[in-house]
Amino acid sequence: MAKAKTTIVQTTKTLVGTIPLTQINVTTIMKQAGLRRQTFYDYYRDKYDVLGDIYRTEIDADVWYCGDYRRWPQTVHAMLAYFDANRDFYRQALQLDEQNAPETYIHAHLEEMCRTILVDLQRAEQLTLPADYQQFLAAAMADMSLGVLRRFLLATPGEPVATVERHLSTLIADNLAGLKARTGH
Structure with a gap:
């Protein structure tokens, strides 16, 4: 990653933690x-694009095995x-409710992960799901997961992470x- 891009990401994350x-x-x-404004647009469209990049980069590093359906419990934990x-x-x-808000990036990623896990499940268990149902199921699982994440992150006081993990894992x-x-499997 270019030094300027790294600086933009780190600065944005620091700012979000302070204001x-x-x-x-x-x-x-x-x-x-400490960079020129125009440099920002060499890498990003807007601040939401930076937030999406932060999420995607960090979550991909932490949840690298999310495509293996047998390892979905580790994915949930990570x-x-x-x-x-x-x-x-x-x-x-997650409190932003605007076009390109971070929730959009998170939901798209969750849906992609769920779709990948469902494809791997079909391969591993030799079952077939109609394409439209597979798409519906991936979207529904992403909706459900995002709802759980929103409640977990926004609730005050929040539930302990171990409780949320146990409940979400059981549901999945x-x-x-x-x-x-x-x-029939």
């Missing part, structure tokens, strides 16, 4: 970073540990077991 995200704009980021460690950052990020296990039972 409300609604008060952060490209000028604020670049002034704090994701919740990541969000717990970055709670203040995501507490602010029940869904996968039901899917396998329904398809």
